[in-house]
Amino acid sequence: MVRLAVALVVAACLAACSDKPEPYQWNLPYNIPEPVVPADNPMTKEKVALGRALFYDKALSVNVAQSCASCHKQQFAFAEATRHSTGTTGDKVERNALALVNVAYNGSLTWAHQGLEHIEQQLMIPLFNERPVELGVTGSEGIILARLSSPYYQFLFEEAFGDPEPSWDHIVKALASFVRSLVSFSSPFDHYAYGGQDDALSEQQIQGMNLFFSERMECFHCHGGVNFTQSSKHAYQQLDLRPFHNTGLYNEDGKGAYPESDQGLYTVSFNKADMGKFRAPTLRNIVVSAPYMHDGSVATLAEVIDIYAAGGRGEGITNPHKSPFIKGFSMTDEERDALIAFLQSLTDQQFLHNPDFAKPKTQTFRQND
Incomplete structure (x- = not known):
């Protein structure tokens, strides 16, 4: 009976449906x-x-x-x-x-x-x-x-x-x-940056935003633009700028090799300079999408920031293919907290519950x- 009812409903919908998609x-x-x-x-x-x-x-x-x-x-x-x-x-x-x-x-x-x-x-x-x-x-x-x-x-x-x-x-x-x-596009950051709501971000988040876009930390070089990633195209900008980066996570042989299980862009380009290069993902809603990196090997945002502050992870710091933007930087605990608070402002609750x-x-x- 249920199948018959479904069939009758669908038949009625088919008869009433418009000829042209909306x-x-x-x-x-x-x-x-x-x-x-x-x-x-x-x-x-x-x-x-x-x-x-x-x-x-x-x-x-x-x-x-x-x-x-x-x-x-x-x-x-x-x-x-x-x-x-x-x-x-x-x-x-x-x-x-x-x-x-x-x-x-x-x-x-x-x-x-x-x-x-x-x-x-x-x-x-x-x-x-x-x-x-x-x-x-x-x-x-x-x-x-x-x-x-x-x-x-x-x-x-x-x-x-x-x-x-x-x-x-x-x-x-x-x-x-x-x-x-x-x-x-409905995060607190969006309300602040694009919606004109000056109170959408806290003082701590604004401090973190200034650090994010500073030349000292250089986060925005790989995570810039409206989507917080260099790999972006839209109606006004269709140029894809250097979307792949080696962030110094590994250096298996002292010559820049990544684990054989995943060597990044090199596996499709066969260009040694592409060893360990991966696309910088969007940072929108980044707080809820842990773990991080291409292999999920980093559990928290604090760990991610510490890796970039050190200029890489372990032997990866000396990887010859590492991006020039991963130079390392000094920061206080207050600054780390502020940077994380800014990243939290990229969380769009409307998106997560739409x-x-x-x-x-x-x-x-x-x-x-």
């Missing part, structure tokens, strides 16, 4: 530019809705055990509170899950790949990667598509693409659209029919 309306402050969107995948309300459903659906994995949301949890800024992610079949993923915050503004994607500039490209990795297996789609493409041929998804695909039958092209485009919609980004309730009804 353009997506960005929820951005007036002084924040829109991100760059690929011409072959324009943002629509319907694609975002479909992508949201798919993002939370474990049917997208080979064994129906994981979804995208398994490693990208909203309460952690769509990151994961573990050093390493684990794929749906138990494979260990070497890198720490990146927070999905303002990904639409990223000029490059993943921790260390210069050729991935669009979310549609990046999504192919967790979906189809075989070493390690993440969602494990490869070899089971047809089986997974069959799972998504329910009345619920037929309605969503019809709304988004004008075709009720799921396809991998449409799945990827819908997922990319939802991920692009995950924008965060119901539009959460698992859709209708999906639970569909899965239990």
Whole structure:
């Protein structure tokens, strides 16, 4: 009876649905530019809705055990509170899950790949990667598509693409659209810097902000711009400036080598100068997305700051490929506390609790029919 009721509701919706998808309306402050969107995948309300459903659906994995949301949890800024992610079949993923915050503004994607500039490209990795297996789609493409041929998804695909039958092209485009919609510009810092609210930051946070943007600490050189990362593009600025950096975490052989398990940009460029280079992630919502660094090897922000103050970690301080911005600096305990307080001001509670980004309730009804 429940399945029949769902089918009747979907049939009625299909009959009433509009012929043309509705353009997506960005929820951005007036002084924040829109991100760059690929011409072959324009943002629509319907694609975002479909992508949201798919993002939370474990049917997208080979064994129906994981979804995208398994490693990208909203309460952690769509990151994961573990050093390493684990794929749906138990494979260990070497890198720490990146927070999905303002990904639409990223000029490059993943921790260390210069050729991935669009979310549609990046999504192919967790979906189809075989070493390690993440969602494990490869070899089971047809089986997974069959799972998504329910009345619920037929309605969503019809709304988004004008075709009720799921396809991998449409799945990827819908997922990319939802991920692009995950924008965060409502932190206390935003209210202070862009909203004209002088009391949005405490005196301590303002002190930390001044330190952050100082030449002494040089944080802003790698974490600058509207998204607090050099790797950014938007409607007014599309130049991606030196997004990858070696921060002096390792020096395995005294000549600059990083652990064989992950050698950064070098693994795709084969350029020795790229050994240990990783993309500087956004610092927005950084307080809730611990642990830190590409391998999740740093537990707290205080430890991160101490590493940069020392000019690296252990033998990594003498790494010949280390960024010139990681020179080290002196600071007092008061200054460290102020810097952390400023980073806390980048936390956007509205983003972390936005119901539009959460698992859709209708999906639970569909899965239990």
